[in-house]
Amino acid sequence: MPHWTGQLGISRAALIISARATLVAVASLLLARSLKLPEFYWAPISAIVVLLSNVNPRTVAWQRFVGTALGAALGALIATFFQPNWIVYGAGIFICGILSAVLRIGSGYRFVAITLSIVLLLAHTRPPWIVATHRFVEVSLGIAVALVVAVVWPAPAS
Numbered sequence: 001m002p003h004w005t006g007q008l009g010i011s012r013a014a015l016i017i018s019a020r021a022t023l024v025a026v027a028s029l030l031l032a033r034s035l036k037l038p039e040f041y042w043a044p045i046s047a048i049v050v051l052l053s054n055v056n057p058r059t060v061a062w063q064r065f066v067g068t069a070l071g072a073a074l075g076a077l078i079a080t081f082f083q084p085n086w087i088v089y090g091a092g093i094f095i096c097g098i099l100s101a102v103l104r105i106g107s108g109y110r111f112v113a114i115t116l117s118i119v120l121l122l123a124h125t126r127p128p129w130i131v132a133t134h135r136f137v138e139v140s141l142g143i144a145v146a147l148v149v150a151v152v153w154p155a156p157a158s
Helices: 003-008 012-034 042-051 057-081 086-102 106-121 128-152
Strands: none
Touching: 012 042, 012 128, 042 057, 042 128, 057 086, 057 106, 057 128, 086 106, 106 128
8 A cells, every 4th residue: 555545544445445436436427428328427326326335235236226217117107197296296206105115125215216306306308208218227327337346346344
């Protein structure tokens, strides 16, 4: 380890964790931009959420993947048939919770609700199904990059 890291009190683990996070953030950003995804920033955000979670990355990845898919589909379905307002939004969040319980995705409920919120509440110029599909692809790309790095370059033991 370089001398300056010791003087600053930076551990080897902190350097590795920072390098891994940088790798997933930049790689997923570049991939999403190369695919010309409209909201490319969701790929690195998702990669960071998965990689830096206190839970096993595979567990968080699964929850985020399933939650995003469900939230995007539900958000697009609701936006197709209803004009979003506080009642429609509230009903959507409630339905997210019920579906998450039925499907037994537990903590994935937060990802369902977040994705539904983004699809319903943000002003978009494209149809709801296109917005939902883009959101799902952007998040899935970040998840995939984080999982590859987590497998190829495991986190240091605490």
